[in-house]
Amino acid sequence: MSVHSEIKKITTETLRKMKFDKEKITMLTAYDFTTAKMVDAGGVDSILIGDSAANVMAGFETTLPITLDQMIYHTQCVVRGVERALVVADLPFGTYQSNPEKALESAVRMMKEGGAHAIKIEGGKEIEESIRKIVNAGIPVCGHLGLTPQSIYQFGTYKVRAKEDAEAEKLISDCKLLEELGCFAVVLEKIPASLAKKASESISIPTIGIGAGQDCDGQVLVYHDMVGMNQGFSPKFLRRYLDLYSEITGAVSQYVKDVKSADFPNDKESY
Numbered sequence: 001m002s003v004h005s006e007i008k009k010i011t012t013e014t015l016r017k018m019k020f021d022k023e024k025i026t027m028l029t030a031y032d033f034t035t036a037k038m039v040d041a042g043g044v045d046s047i048l049i050g051d052s053a054a055n056v057m058a059g060f061e062t063t064l065p066i067t068l069d070q071m072i073y074h075t076q077c078v079v080r081g082v083e084r085a086l087v088v089a090d091l092p093f094g095t096y097q098s099n100p101e102k103a104l105e106s107a108v109r110m111m112k113e114g115g116a117h118a119i120k121i122e123g124g125k126e127i128e129e130s131i132r133k134i135v136n137a138g139i140p141v142c143g144h145l146g147l148t149p150q151s152i153y154q155f156g157t158y159k160v161r162a163k164e165d166a167e168a169e170k171l172i173s174d175c176k177l178l179e180e181l182g183c184f185a186v187v188l189e190k191i192p193a194s195l196a197k198k199a200s201e202s203i204s205i206p207t208i209g210i211g212a213g214q215d216c217d218g219q220v221l222v223y224h225d226m227v228g229m230n231q232g233f234s235p236k237f238l239r240r241y242l243d244l245y246s247e248i249t250g251a252v253s254q255y256v257k258d259v260k261s262a263d264f265p266n267d268k269e270s271y
């Protein structure tokens with residue numbers, strides 16, 4: 001990329017300024033080169049290589065099985081397709097919890113081998129030392145609070161989190177802690193809109209919501225969900241912008257018909 005490039009790249013500072021200027025931040029996931037190119041061309045501010053790749057790429061029930069090597073591979077593919085957006089990669093389950101040295105090692109691998117611009121990890125107080133170590137190494141960290149899917153076996157359900165006072169208070173204090181630790185943003189997943197509003201007003205780093213109402217500083221969705229490729233998944237927070245499942249299965253069945261009937265290829269499509 002030349003220094004004279006026309007494209008203005010988004011940085012963590014850009015996101016901070018957007019919150020200050022009350023300009024909403026947009027984030028979508030991508031896991032591959034071709035999708036990342038389209039999502040970047042569509043103008044999102046940030047692209048997340050989510051560990052939701054475990055679900056939508058690999059077909060697992062939860063995000064737990066995906067490995068750091070697999071997340072690094074997805075990140076490498078995405079980075080090659082992105083010119084403008086800030087590229088954030090999830091550290092997967094088991095690569096940062098409990099051991100700050102291991103957390104730093106995982107984050108360094110994601111930056112160095114994956115080519116991410118920043119990493120995201122789930123949790124607050126419990127992973128304080130891991131966050132401190134990663135931030136101190138010069139790596140931008142995005143927090144993730146509320147419904148943290150890597151803890152699904154502790155939660156037992158994907159229902160809204162922090163409806164009760166104790167969990168709501170912990171979420172606000174975790175938000176403040178993440179800001180103090182130097183995180184550049186925090187994802188808030190499936191919590192009451194009123195709590196997300198309070199959290200967003202309590203900190204100066206941007207909040208990026210999914211199922212957390214309109215008062216977050218930004219929004220994130222899983223690409224496959226918002227383009228309607230993930231047919232069975234219809235949580236209340238999801239808005240579908242396309243029905244690609246029908247479009248693609250329709251195109252495939254038309255192709256099957258055309259080949260079976262010897263309509264494809266025709267003379268113009270032959271040499």
Ligand SMILES: Nc1nc(=O)c2c([nH]1)NC[C@@H]1CN(c3ccc(C(=O)N[C@@H](CCC(=O)O)C(=O)O)cc3)CN21
Binds near residue numbers: 055
């Ligand atoms: N494709 C996909 N989209 C996502 O948004 C996503 C992932 N995968 N994987 C990681 C996490 C998990 N998330 C989830 C997972 C399940 C629900 C869900 O099923 N919610 C339902 C029912 C919850 C219940 O009552 O048990 C809902 O109606 O909101 C929501 C978010 C968000 N993330």
Ligand SMILES: CC(C)C(=O)C(=O)O
Binds near residue numbers: 029222
């Ligand atoms: C849903 C978003 C925030 C995420 O963490 C993921 O896609 O893995």
Ligand SMILES: [Mg+2]
Binds near residue numbers: 050051052063090
């Ligand atoms: Mg994730």
